Amino acid sequence: MDSCNNNVAVVMVPLPAQGHLNQLLQLCCLVSSYGHPVHYIGSALHNQQARVRANGLDPKKLAKIHFHDLPTPDFDCPSPDPTASIKFPSHLQATWEAAQLLRHPTAHVLRELASNTRRVVIIHDPMMSMVVQDAALIPNAESYAFNCISVFSLLSFRYGGLGKQLPMEAELQELMPCLEGCATNEIRRLGAAQEEHRKLRAGDIHNSSRLIEGRFIDLLEEDKLGPAGPDDRMLDSTLQAAGQQGQKKKQWFIGPILPANPGLISNNHSFCLDWLDVQPQNSVLYVSFGTMTSMSDEEVRELAMGLEQSKQKFLWVLRDADKGNIFSGESRRIELPEGFEERVKGMGLVVRDWAPQPEILAHRATGGFMSHCGWNSCMESITLGVPMAAWPMHSDQPSNSFLVARILKTGLIVREWRERHEVVKSSGIENVVRRLMASEEGDEIRKRAQELGETIRKSAQEGGTSRMELDSFIAHITR
16 A cells, blocks of 8 residues: 555545446546545445446546455345336345445555555545444544535435425426435435434535536525434435534535546447447437336337337437346346337447447437436536436436426426326327427527536636635645
8 A cells, every 4th residue: 555644545435336436436536636646445346347337537547546445245136126116226225235344444444544644535425424434533534425416406305304395486396306206215224324424524525516506505505404303314315415414514516527528538439439420410319227227118118119209319228227246147138129129220229238428428419318317417418518308217316307407407307206107108208309309499408408518517627616616625635
């Protein structure tokens, strides 16, 4: 382990879920660019997952990251249930509970780093607060929670958990998605178990921007809700961490944290990028539902028919949800209607492997994104100026889709959250695709998305608002 006397070592401790692994790995590259040693701590299995899927990140920057591959605890690894009434990925619960067993090996790494450096700064997922609790016993260590979701979602869950309405225009309040069906009791209990350890953090970092969520960031910083009640404590830790203000915590809003030019970097060049190269500008709808959504055969069939009937070009990443161990066994092969791929040849492309999403969204041919609206995907889409067809499945996704479509007005809703138990019919999908990709309404939405994206990208450059927030955080931890 490198000696870093009179320096600061930064340590990242992610939750083993792809969107969380990826965001903290992106943050590693950003912090490392300031010249500080950065360490990434996790089980050997999930560190490998993060490295293998490091799309759009410069290999030279990744090579500077110190990975600490801890022994992987044993855990059950069931397959996802595409017919579950709640789409939340309950099959990953055992993975997240096993991750809590990394406390002692993590503490060993922290103590070793602390003996060789002036200060150790731990940046951790709120759901890993139990794992990093020993940082409070190390005199020259301090910890910060990194929130992988939108500030709007944090506030939505915080207000909703207290039975209150988020301050907004009356017409928006009437359309706000409810909390029901977003998560399971098991993940709520795991989140609640993090609470006392989460209070030990020195502050919060957010993958968001004042240019995207300024009004909600102001509301978060005002902190008028007071102490959390017992019902609020049962909310998911990831969804209420920034709102848990027993004492005033410092906060930084440093998003977007994705690479400035993902289209210029392709760690593993994909044939889908070659296909995009020969498509007209803004002509292709990118379709992907992330790594934690498992669609039923009926849902897939209706989506396939809707895409085909729309007569619009599309690139569809068709994969089942991740298992806790993405390297174990075969994943379910999702069947498409007979003859579908032959009929859409030239118009659409189906990709069944891992796809380089940042590069796809940055491509000139991509003109829309049908998405589950995980915050990782939302931030990539917003930053790269791609309008969204929002189809939320669970967790913070209903509130993210509301933010994108109703507040930012850079997308359309495919399915309202109150209709989540109904299968979206092909005719409805066709209608949304046509509106987004082949109408004046879609052109206006795309124009707004592109203008916002340009503004957000500038904010991450030197002198921009987000870059100044990151500079402020770095100055704080190196004080």
